[in-house]
Amino acid sequence: MKLNTENNLYTILYIVVVVIVVAFLLAFSYSGLKSRSDANERINKKEQILAALNLRNLPKDSVDAVYKQVVVSDLVISADGQVVKKGEKQDQDGFQIERKAFSKDNLPLYICQIDGDTKYVLPMVGKGLWGSIWGFISVNADGKTVYGAYFAHESETAGLGAIINEPSFQNQFQGKLIATAEGDTLQVVKSGAANNEPTKCDGVTGATLTSNGVNMMIHTYLNYYLPYLNSLNNPQ
């Protein structure tokens, strides 16, 4: 049998069938794998929060247990320092907020306990050179010094901007001041220009735009979180 494949009706039917088959295949594999990939995403987010607390390279199956032990609660605050949602249960309030939903009045914050000390983890989002970047900065109980930091990116250049994802870049934030008495927040400056100043960190050589992106992100979000952090020391 020889089909006339140049026929208009045949062409249209062919495309319709192809699209239906493909749509079915994709829908099937998406919904079949969704629960697995969601679980992976949750674990990945917990890993990132723990990395900001300098708990890195945990085995995959222990992440949930460590997170449960370390993170006491996650709340939602607004930029004027008010607590919007208390987050009495874990994984409920702050944790549920996706990166896209961050705003001045919708800021997640994690309260953690490490060896009896309270730490606060501040999530943040920003723009790199090619795509979005995000990070978590953990702050000591005094609300003034950095305990640890974690940054990640969607699509920065491998070997250049992508270095913000490496511990060598992230570890230099440890012990830095969140803000000076004059209110200047933590900065990422040109590589080599930080000179061990308490509020400055070196950027990545050859990745000026990514470094600027990290700087802008830290600047914007620390200003959002500062009223809350300041209220920790001066309870009214």
Place this chain on the structure above:
Amino acid sequence: MATNNKEAFVTPLSQNNPILMQVLGICSALAVTAKLEPAIVMGLSVTIILAFSNAIISIIRKSIPKRVRIIVQLVVVATLVTIVSLLLKAFMYDVSVQLSVYIGLIITNCILMGRLEAFAMSNKMVPSLLDGIGNGLGYAWILVVVGAIRELFGSGTLLDYRIIPESFYQFGYENNGMMMMPAMALIIVGCIVWVHRIINKDIVE
């Protein structure tokens, strides 16, 4: 038949290499080769997707209406790429995070469309499958060579293991920042083409 199969598999590795001879897939060869690891994974993913899409298109080639064949090819490739990226997200999450953009880029890799149109549309399933694997590997080895050179001289490491010892840096050795730029990848590809043509004199026109 057997010689045909062998030919379909072997020629893309050198004589008819997709990058060196057909000049396909140059764009991604520049983008993902700053480090060795993404180069290897990208090479493997392209090989797998190219093999499957070649085989599928070859099976249905006689039923495809000529006027919409490119659209059908594109739909097949895009479906395979999406399924691979869903599978990676579910079973190898870390790899999928690293590869986020590259996987999507496979759809636009011209080797795929080139091989589908030039080979799978007019050949049987087995040679098409072998042609897909051959072209994928031919593409992969170039990526690996370029990735290795760029990572070694650009960062002093291979697969993130330090190769150039720290003591070299104390004597004033510096990483070549130029290696990190896509322009350098093009120059390296050019050098490989040059060497390849010196070795294989018969392919010079």
